[in-house]
Amino acid sequence: MNDNSTPLLQLDSVGINFGGLRAVDDLNLSIKKGDVVGLIGPNGAGKTTVFNLITGVYKPTDGVIRWKGEPISGLPPYRIAQRRILRTFQTIRLFSGMSVLENVLAGQHMETHQTWLSGLLSLPKQRREEKALRKSCMEILEQLDLASIAHEEATSLPYGIQRRVEMARTLAAKPELLILDEPAAGLNDSESVELNKTILGIRDQGVTVILVEHDMNVVMNVTDHICVINFGRKIAEGGPEDIRNNPQVIEAYLGSDDDDDEEAA
Amino acid sequence: MEIFFQQLANGLTVGSIYALIALGYTMVYGILKLINFAHGDLAVLGAFIGLTVITSLTGAGAAPSHWVVILAFVVAVLVVAIAGVLLELTAYRPLRHAHRLSAVVSALGASMLLENGIMLIWSPQTLTFPEGILPSTNYVIGGVVLNSTQILIVAISFLLMLALYLYVNKTRFGTAIRASAIDQDAARLMGINVNRVIVSVFILGPALGAIGGLFIGIYYRQAVFDMGWIYGLNAFIAAIIGGIGNIPGAMLGGLLLGLFNSLAGGYISSTWQEAITFALLILILLVRPTGILGERVAEKV
Known part of the structure; x- marks a missing residue:
């Protein structure tokens, strides 16, 4: 755990097919302990699929997911959760x-x-x-x-x-890695400012965070590192500033997705 | 009026037995959305095992000692709980991701297997339970005869139901059971081993069922291999009346059905009792398809 050369979570050429559809393709991603990582991309890019792969809901067709250097892909979801990889859901799933x-x-x-x-x-x-x-x-x-x-x-x-x-x-559940699937969806502006503080507070407690989010206010303000995917492939990776200025990203995502903001009505 | 109170006392006894058995149906349904049709037969298995323990440890004509009776309950509960787990592992788990109808057919098959197994091991005849398994003193209160066996059955059933209620609502594992019943996927992603929760439900339900089955044998002083059908059906109806999937609902449904059966048998006709029970079931399904305490179940049946 204290070995800084081993990333906390590593996706190594991970891919998954659904029938004939290649939902995620050759995805490499390396997450350091203590980072807040944003995973962004247009709708249908495969972001939630990546989360489902990490949490064991899906098994990758190829590639390996490693947690602290140890392969975890293929383990049942509850075993992965027991390694302190925990998630929230895009659509809230509280126990009614x-x-x-x-x-x-x-x-x-x-x-x-x-x-x-x-x-x-x-x-x-x-x-x-x-x-x-x-x-x-x-x-x-x-x-x-x-x-x-x-x-x-x-x-x-x-x-x-x-x-x-x-x-x-x-x-x-005392997460070491917290996976947030669109935590700002349906929140108003003041609530999403609160959310930023909450996420940074969680990070300050030593929890690593990955989030999928459309709300650029949240993404740009809290993440240290952003990975952009489109059609299941990584198209860019870097700090918030690099991503903001990356022409490929602007074309694939920022430029065409403004109408897609999931603001609360 | 005496008849009314007498029927009330009898109904409460039968009702609390129905409730014990109904809990097994409702817990399994709650978590797997599956009607475990073999559950009634598991209860009957409990009755036969208890009877065997009692008769083999008690001399002919003698009344069984307290220890033998307690041992009979313990052995019945253990064997039936093991049978419940085996049932889950062999008949239901392999079909977890199959069409729901497959699991229903498997449940019916398991029911027949158990029923015929009981017939082969014991006998196709009706077996008689010895006298005096539970203390049997009659108390006459205002013309109503209350038997101490009845009182014990009701008291033990209520204690067990209270214990189950507290277990499911106040303990951590109980919370895991409820969470798995509401949303299995979310429960898994919170680190809950849902398969283990399911196995625990197949321990608890059949264990309560075994006690219910043994109570039936002791109360009516007889057991026959195929009685799981009618008692199971009554307990199943009780679970539906209360709202299947809902634990307090099964308790309430059992008591109400017992009282209703007893009053209908006493006042209307005992030959038509079963027909009246089913008429009640139809009526309740028409007026309140989700049962008295049930909710959001209709779309899942």
Whole structure:
């Protein structure tokens, strides 16, 4: 982990076919610990597919994904999540019928040593652990300004708040790599300014972040490094300034995609 | 009025047994969207195993000791839980990504396998449970006869249901069970081993079912290999009445169905009791297809 020469996450010529469609092709990407990396590209470029490959939802047709030098492609999603690679969803997927706190508790599943049996027996040790975990969940809720609504049903809350709940649920799982799929989608301007602060706050705690985002305010302000893909291929990579001035990117993405902003109505 | 209270007491007893068995249907449905048609037969397996333990450890004519009865429940629960897990591993897991109808056919096949297995191992005859497995004293209160077996069955069932409710709602693994039932993919991406959650559901449901099955044997003092069909069906109807997939719903549905059956049998006609039960099912599906406590289920059936 302390070896700086090994990237935290490395995609090595990764590709995937869906039937005849080459959704991601020969993608190389290397992510250093502590970076905030933006993954951008026009709609349908394959950004979410890349996330699904990293989190194990899809298995790559070819290439290898390495986590701290060790191949993880092909592992089931929960095993990848157990390595502290966690994600949020483009369309919010909170557990309906559960309160905000319960959603965050579910995110903390891996922190417990509880099995179905020890939970059933409710041993004192379990109860102590449970109490400590609840406390740490409340701390996360406070950090994201959600503590006052901890007991409200998560899916009945306004959209912007649900996004924060999803973020809290993911943080409860103690990510080392946090994958955010369009975290600003549906947020208004002041909410997306808040989001910038939240993301930078998460980075300052030592969490590496990858995000897919259309909101250029967010992308340009929080990322250290940007990778642009189109038709499943990487077309450019570099710091925010390089990307802003890259003619290929302007042509493929920035120039043609203004009408595509996913601002809230 | 005495008849009414008598039927109420009987209905509560049967209802709490239905509720115990209904929980197994509803938990499996909640997580896999699959009706485990073999669940009624698992409950019956529990009754037969309990009976075997009791009769083989008790001399002819003697009343079984407390320890033998407790052992019978423990062995029945363990064997049926193992059978439940084997069922999941062999009959359902290989079909996890197949069309849902395939799993339903597999469930029906598993039901027949269990039913005929029970017949071959034990007997096609109706077997009689010995007297005095649970204390059987009659208390007469205002003309209503309450038997201590009935009281014990209701009390134990309520305790078990309360324990399950607390387990699912207050513990971490229970949260994982609920999360997996709501959104399996999201649960996986939060690091929850959904397959392990499913296995745990196939332990808990059949374990409760085994207790329910053994209660049936003790209460009616008999067991026959194919009774899983009718008791399973009643418990299944109870789960639907309460809202399938919903745990408190199964408890409520079981109790309501037990009371309804008992009152309908007492006041209308006991020969028509089953027809009346199904009429109730049809009525509830027409008026409230998602059951009393159910929600967002209709599109998934």
